[in-house]
Protein backbone atom coordinates (compact mmCIF):
# COMPACT_ATOMS: atom_id res chain seq x y z
CA UNK A 472 0.00 0.00 0.00
CA UNK A 473 1.58 3.25 -1.09
CA UNK A 474 -0.26 5.53 1.38
CA UNK A 475 -1.60 4.96 4.88
CA UNK A 476 -5.37 4.53 4.86
CA UNK A 477 -7.27 7.60 6.06
CA UNK A 478 -9.48 6.37 8.93
CA UNK A 479 -10.68 9.86 9.97
CA UNK A 480 -14.27 9.27 8.79
CA UNK A 481 -14.68 6.43 11.28
CA UNK A 482 -15.87 8.37 14.33
CA UNK A 483 -19.00 8.39 16.46
CA UNK A 484 -20.71 7.58 19.70
CA UNK A 485 -19.03 5.24 22.17
CA UNK A 486 -21.12 3.44 24.80
CA UNK A 487 -19.69 2.50 28.20
CA UNK A 488 -21.51 -0.87 28.44
CA UNK A 489 -19.81 -4.08 27.34
CA UNK A 490 -20.68 -5.56 23.93
CA UNK A 491 -21.76 -2.19 22.53
CA UNK A 492 -19.47 -1.82 19.56
CA UNK A 493 -20.26 0.29 16.55
CA UNK A 494 -18.72 0.11 13.09
CA UNK A 495 -16.20 2.87 13.79
CA UNK A 496 -14.84 0.88 16.73
CA UNK A 497 -14.66 -2.44 14.89
CA UNK A 498 -13.44 -1.58 11.39
CA UNK A 499 -9.69 -1.76 10.81
CA UNK A 500 -7.39 -0.47 8.11
CA UNK A 501 -6.65 -3.31 5.69
CA UNK A 502 -3.18 -4.84 6.01
CA UNK A 503 -1.49 -7.21 3.58
CA UNK A 504 -1.95 -10.10 6.03
CA UNK A 505 -5.48 -9.27 7.23
CA UNK A 506 -7.65 -12.38 7.70
CA UNK A 507 -10.69 -12.71 5.41
CA UNK A 508 -13.55 -10.27 5.94
CA UNK A 509 -15.41 -7.53 4.19
CA UNK A 510 -13.22 -4.85 2.60
CA UNK A 511 -14.60 -1.41 1.75
CA UNK A 512 -12.87 0.33 -1.15
CA UNK A 513 -13.90 3.83 -2.25
CA UNK A 514 -14.08 5.05 -5.84
CA UNK A 515 -13.94 8.84 -5.72
CA UNK A 516 -15.07 9.66 -9.24
CA UNK A 517 -17.26 12.33 -10.84
CA UNK A 518 -16.29 11.65 -14.44
CA UNK A 519 -19.00 9.10 -15.32
CA UNK A 520 -21.87 11.28 -14.11
CA UNK A 521 -20.33 14.36 -15.75
CA UNK A 522 -20.06 12.55 -19.09
CA UNK A 523 -23.69 11.41 -18.65
CA UNK A 524 -24.78 15.05 -18.20
CA UNK A 525 -25.80 14.45 -14.58
CA UNK A 526 -25.34 16.34 -11.29
CA UNK A 527 -21.77 15.84 -10.18
CA UNK A 528 -20.67 15.27 -6.58
CA UNK A 529 -20.45 11.47 -6.32
CA UNK A 530 -16.68 11.70 -5.82
CA UNK A 531 -17.51 12.75 -2.26
CA UNK A 532 -19.71 9.65 -1.85
CA UNK A 533 -17.17 7.26 -0.28
CA UNK A 534 -16.38 9.56 2.62
CA UNK A 535 -20.06 10.41 3.25
CA UNK A 536 -20.92 6.74 3.24
CA UNK A 537 -18.18 5.87 5.73
CA UNK A 538 -19.38 8.67 8.02
CA UNK A 539 -22.95 7.31 7.92
CA UNK A 540 -21.84 3.72 8.51
CA UNK A 541 -19.50 4.66 11.37
CA UNK A 542 -22.13 5.03 14.15
CA UNK A 543 -24.21 1.96 13.21
CA UNK A 544 -24.19 -0.93 15.67
CA UNK A 545 -21.70 -3.69 14.96
CA UNK A 546 -23.29 -7.15 14.73
CA UNK A 547 -20.78 -9.00 12.56
CA UNK A 548 -18.67 -11.96 13.56
CA UNK A 549 -16.03 -11.65 10.82
CA UNK A 550 -13.87 -8.53 10.44
CA UNK A 551 -14.43 -5.52 8.23
CA UNK A 552 -11.67 -3.40 6.74
CA UNK A 553 -11.23 -0.06 5.09
CA UNK A 554 -9.05 -0.50 2.02
CA UNK A 555 -8.86 3.22 1.17
CA UNK A 556 -9.86 4.96 -2.04
CA UNK A 557 -9.11 4.89 -5.72
CA UNK A 558 -9.39 8.46 -7.00
CA UNK A 559 -10.24 9.55 -10.54
CA UNK A 560 -8.35 12.70 -11.53
CA UNK A 561 -10.63 14.41 -14.04
CA UNK A 562 -12.53 13.34 -17.12
CA UNK A 563 -9.64 11.89 -19.08
CA UNK A 564 -8.59 9.66 -16.17
CA UNK A 565 -11.87 7.72 -15.99
CA UNK A 566 -10.87 4.58 -17.87
CA UNK A 567 -7.52 4.41 -16.09
CA UNK A 568 -9.22 4.91 -12.72
CA UNK A 569 -11.65 2.10 -13.55
CA UNK A 570 -8.66 -0.11 -14.39
CA UNK A 571 -7.00 0.80 -11.08
CA UNK A 572 -10.16 -0.05 -9.16
CA UNK A 573 -10.50 -3.35 -11.03
CA UNK A 574 -6.92 -4.28 -10.17
CA UNK A 575 -7.43 -3.47 -6.48
CA UNK A 576 -10.70 -5.43 -6.36
CA UNK A 577 -9.11 -8.47 -8.02
CA UNK A 578 -6.25 -8.35 -5.50
CA UNK A 579 -8.73 -8.14 -2.61
CA UNK A 580 -10.64 -11.16 -3.87
CA UNK A 581 -7.40 -13.08 -4.42
CA UNK A 582 -6.48 -12.47 -0.79
CA UNK A 583 -9.82 -13.88 0.41
CA UNK A 584 -11.62 -10.58 1.05
CA UNK A 585 -15.20 -9.83 0.00
CA UNK A 586 -14.98 -6.31 -1.45
CA UNK A 587 -17.69 -3.69 -1.30
CA UNK A 588 -16.84 -0.77 -3.55
CA UNK A 589 -18.26 2.65 -2.70
CA UNK A 590 -18.97 4.99 -5.60
CA UNK A 591 -18.68 7.28 -7.32
CA UNK A 592 -21.14 7.16 -10.19
CA UNK A 593 -22.39 3.97 -11.76
CA UNK A 594 -19.34 3.80 -14.02
CA UNK A 595 -18.05 1.93 -10.97
CA UNK A 596 -19.96 -1.12 -12.29
CA UNK A 597 -17.68 -1.61 -15.29
CA UNK A 598 -14.68 -1.44 -12.94
CA UNK A 599 -16.23 -3.86 -10.44
CA UNK A 600 -17.14 -6.41 -13.09
CA UNK A 601 -13.67 -6.06 -14.66
CA UNK A 602 -12.12 -6.77 -11.26
CA UNK A 603 -14.20 -9.91 -10.88
CA UNK A 604 -13.36 -11.01 -14.42
CA UNK A 605 -9.66 -10.49 -13.73
CA UNK A 606 -9.98 -12.53 -10.52
CA UNK A 607 -11.79 -15.36 -12.31
CA UNK A 608 -9.18 -15.32 -15.10
CA UNK A 609 -6.45 -15.75 -12.49
CA UNK A 610 -8.27 -18.63 -10.85
CA UNK A 611 -8.37 -20.35 -14.26
CA UNK A 612 -12.13 -20.75 -14.59
CA UNK A 613 -13.32 -21.45 -18.10
CA UNK A 614 -16.44 -19.48 -19.11
CA UNK A 615 -17.76 -18.73 -15.62
CA UNK A 616 -21.42 -17.85 -15.39
CA UNK A 617 -21.32 -14.44 -13.71
CA UNK A 618 -24.67 -13.00 -12.69
CA UNK A 619 -25.04 -9.24 -12.34
CA UNK A 620 -27.84 -8.10 -10.07
CA UNK A 621 -28.46 -4.38 -10.42
CA UNK A 622 -30.96 -2.59 -8.20
CA UNK A 623 -31.53 0.55 -10.23
CA UNK A 624 -34.16 2.86 -11.70
CA UNK A 625 -32.08 2.78 -14.89
CA UNK A 626 -30.96 0.01 -17.23
CA UNK A 627 -27.61 1.76 -17.86
CA UNK A 628 -27.40 0.10 -21.27
CA UNK A 629 -26.65 3.23 -23.29
CA UNK A 630 -24.51 2.62 -26.36
CA UNK A 631 -20.88 3.10 -25.30
CA UNK A 632 -19.91 3.90 -28.89
CA UNK A 633 -21.07 7.49 -28.22
CA UNK A 634 -19.48 8.06 -24.84
CA UNK A 635 -18.58 5.78 -21.93
CA UNK A 636 -20.25 7.06 -18.79
CA UNK A 637 -22.31 6.19 -15.73
CA UNK A 638 -25.08 5.31 -18.19
CA UNK A 639 -23.18 2.64 -20.15
CA UNK A 640 -21.57 0.13 -17.76
CA UNK A 641 -23.79 -2.87 -18.50
CA UNK A 642 -23.58 -2.38 -22.26
CA UNK A 643 -19.78 -2.29 -21.85
CA UNK A 644 -19.93 -5.49 -19.79
CA UNK A 645 -22.16 -7.14 -22.42
CA UNK A 646 -19.55 -6.31 -25.07
CA UNK A 647 -16.75 -7.62 -22.87
CA UNK A 648 -18.68 -10.85 -22.24
CA UNK A 649 -19.21 -11.31 -25.95
CA UNK A 650 -15.50 -10.81 -26.62
CA UNK A 651 -14.65 -13.43 -24.00
CA UNK A 652 -17.35 -15.90 -25.00
CA UNK A 653 -18.89 -15.56 -21.55
CA UNK A 654 -22.67 -15.53 -21.09
CA UNK A 655 -24.10 -12.12 -20.18
CA UNK A 656 -26.48 -12.62 -17.27
CA UNK A 657 -27.98 -9.36 -16.09
CA UNK A 658 -30.95 -8.72 -13.81
CA UNK A 659 -32.07 -5.11 -13.39
CA UNK A 660 -34.67 -4.66 -10.68
CA UNK A 661 -36.55 -1.45 -9.90
CA UNK A 662 -36.48 0.02 -13.40
CA UNK A 663 -38.59 3.09 -14.08
CA UNK A 664 -40.31 2.91 -17.48
CA UNK A 665 -40.59 6.70 -17.38
CA UNK A 666 -36.83 7.12 -16.98
CA UNK A 667 -35.63 4.73 -19.72
CA UNK A 668 -36.25 5.17 -23.42
CA UNK A 669 -37.66 2.52 -25.77
CA UNK A 670 -34.18 2.03 -27.22
CA UNK A 671 -32.90 0.98 -23.79
CA UNK A 672 -35.80 -1.42 -23.18
CA UNK A 673 -35.21 -2.90 -26.66
CA UNK A 674 -31.51 -3.40 -25.88
CA UNK A 675 -32.45 -5.08 -22.61
CA UNK A 676 -34.76 -7.44 -24.50
CA UNK A 677 -32.09 -8.25 -27.10
CA UNK A 678 -29.60 -9.01 -24.34
CA UNK A 679 -32.03 -11.23 -22.42
CA UNK A 680 -32.01 -9.02 -19.33
CA UNK A 681 -34.31 -9.93 -16.43
CA UNK A 682 -36.17 -6.64 -15.95
CA UNK A 683 -38.57 -5.90 -13.13
CA UNK A 684 -40.04 -2.42 -13.02
CA UNK A 685 -40.55 -0.27 -9.93
CA UNK A 686 -44.31 -0.66 -10.37
CA UNK A 687 -43.94 -4.46 -10.20
CA UNK A 688 -42.97 -4.09 -6.55
CA UNK A 689 -46.50 -4.43 -5.20
CA UNK A 690 -47.37 -6.60 -2.19
CA UNK A 691 -49.03 -9.26 -4.32
CA UNK A 692 -46.05 -9.53 -6.70
CA UNK A 693 -43.10 -9.45 -4.30
CA UNK A 694 -42.95 -13.21 -3.87
CA UNK A 695 -42.91 -13.72 -7.63
CA UNK A 696 -39.99 -11.27 -7.97
CA UNK A 697 -38.18 -13.13 -5.20
CA UNK A 698 -38.71 -16.44 -7.04
CA UNK A 699 -37.53 -14.93 -10.33
CA UNK A 700 -34.37 -13.73 -8.61
CA UNK A 701 -33.78 -17.15 -7.01
CA UNK A 702 -34.11 -18.77 -10.46
CA UNK A 703 -31.70 -16.24 -11.93
CA UNK A 704 -29.15 -16.88 -9.19
CA UNK A 705 -29.44 -20.66 -9.60
CA UNK A 706 -28.20 -20.26 -13.20
CA UNK A 707 -25.03 -18.45 -12.09
CA UNK A 708 -21.73 -19.55 -10.51
CA UNK A 709 -20.74 -16.11 -9.18
CA UNK A 710 -22.78 -13.04 -8.32
CA UNK A 711 -21.97 -9.36 -8.45
CA UNK A 712 -24.49 -7.11 -6.69
CA UNK A 713 -24.59 -3.45 -7.64
CA UNK A 714 -26.93 -0.98 -5.97
CA UNK A 715 -27.61 2.35 -7.64
CA UNK A 716 -29.09 4.41 -4.83
CA UNK A 717 -31.45 6.12 -7.26
CA UNK A 718 -33.53 2.93 -7.14
CA UNK A 719 -34.84 4.24 -3.81
CA UNK A 720 -37.68 6.79 -3.64
CA UNK A 721 -36.44 10.39 -3.50
CA UNK A 722 -37.62 10.55 0.14
CA UNK A 723 -35.15 7.79 1.04
CA UNK A 724 -32.43 8.89 -1.39
CA UNK A 725 -32.55 12.55 -2.42
CA UNK A 726 -28.76 12.72 -2.71
CA UNK A 727 -28.26 11.19 -6.13
CA UNK A 728 -27.86 12.57 -9.64
CA UNK A 729 -31.33 11.45 -10.76
CA UNK A 730 -33.77 11.03 -7.82
CA UNK A 731 -36.70 8.66 -8.31
CA UNK A 732 -40.22 10.07 -8.11
CA UNK A 733 -41.55 6.58 -7.37
CA UNK A 734 -38.72 4.18 -6.62
CA UNK A 735 -38.55 0.95 -4.65
CA UNK A 736 -38.29 1.25 -0.88
CA UNK A 737 -35.60 -0.09 1.40
CA UNK A 738 -38.24 -2.34 2.96
CA UNK A 739 -39.13 -3.82 -0.45
CA UNK A 740 -35.49 -4.37 -1.39
CA UNK A 741 -34.54 -5.97 1.92
CA UNK A 742 -35.61 -9.58 1.14
CA UNK A 743 -33.89 -9.46 -2.25
CA UNK A 744 -30.64 -8.28 -0.70
CA UNK A 745 -30.83 -10.99 1.94
CA UNK A 746 -31.36 -13.63 -0.75
CA UNK A 747 -28.26 -12.44 -2.62
CA UNK A 748 -26.23 -12.20 0.59
CA UNK A 749 -27.19 -15.72 1.66
CA UNK A 750 -26.71 -17.30 -1.79
CA UNK A 751 -23.13 -18.37 -1.11
CA UNK A 752 -22.25 -16.99 -4.56
CA UNK A 753 -21.78 -13.29 -3.83
CA UNK A 754 -18.20 -12.32 -4.71
CA UNK A 755 -18.41 -8.54 -4.60
CA UNK A 756 -20.84 -5.67 -4.32
CA UNK A 757 -20.88 -1.94 -4.86
CA UNK A 758 -23.08 1.06 -4.14
CA UNK A 759 -23.21 3.90 -6.62
CA UNK A 760 -24.37 7.46 -7.13
CA UNK A 761 -24.34 8.81 -3.56
CA UNK A 762 -24.01 12.58 -4.02
CA UNK A 763 -23.66 14.34 -0.63
CA UNK A 764 -24.11 17.77 -2.28
CA UNK A 765 -27.79 16.96 -2.86
CA UNK A 766 -28.41 14.94 0.28
CA UNK A 767 -30.83 16.08 3.00
CA UNK A 768 -29.86 15.40 6.61
CA UNK A 769 -27.71 12.46 5.40
CA UNK A 770 -30.81 10.56 4.27
CA UNK A 771 -29.18 8.96 1.27
CA UNK A 772 -25.97 8.20 3.12
CA UNK A 773 -27.99 6.64 5.94
CA UNK A 774 -29.96 4.51 3.47
CA UNK A 775 -26.71 3.40 1.84
CA UNK A 776 -25.17 2.62 5.23
CA UNK A 777 -28.21 0.60 6.20
CA UNK A 778 -27.87 -1.38 2.96
CA UNK A 779 -24.22 -2.15 3.72
CA UNK A 780 -25.12 -3.08 7.27
CA UNK A 781 -27.74 -5.51 6.00
CA UNK A 782 -25.56 -6.89 3.24
CA UNK A 783 -22.73 -7.65 5.63
CA UNK A 784 -24.63 -9.38 8.45
CA UNK A 785 -23.06 -12.80 8.91
Ligand SMILES: N=CN[C@@H](CCC(=O)O)C(=O)O
Nearest residue numbers: 523525593625627637638729
Ligand atom coordinates in the same frame (compact mmCIF):
# COMPACT_ATOMS: atom_id res chain seq x y z
N1 LIG B 1 -26.30 6.05 -14.02
C1 LIG B 1 -27.26 6.77 -14.35
N2 LIG B 1 -27.92 6.60 -15.43
C2 LIG B 1 -29.10 7.26 -15.87
C3 LIG B 1 -29.19 8.72 -15.55
C4 LIG B 1 -30.46 9.30 -16.04
C5 LIG B 1 -30.62 10.80 -15.81
O1 LIG B 1 -29.61 11.48 -15.55
O2 LIG B 1 -31.74 11.26 -15.90
C6 LIG B 1 -29.14 7.02 -17.33
O3 LIG B 1 -28.12 7.20 -18.00
O4 LIG B 1 -30.19 6.64 -17.83
Ligand SMILES: [Mn+2]
Nearest residue numbers: 624625715717
Ligand atom coordinates in the same frame (compact mmCIF):
# COMPACT_ATOMS: atom_id res chain seq x y z
MN1 LIG C 1 -29.88 4.82 -11.75
Ligand SMILES: [Mn+2]
Nearest residue numbers: 593623627715
Ligand atom coordinates in the same frame (compact mmCIF):
# COMPACT_ATOMS: atom_id res chain seq x y z
MN1 LIG D 1 -27.30 3.19 -12.56
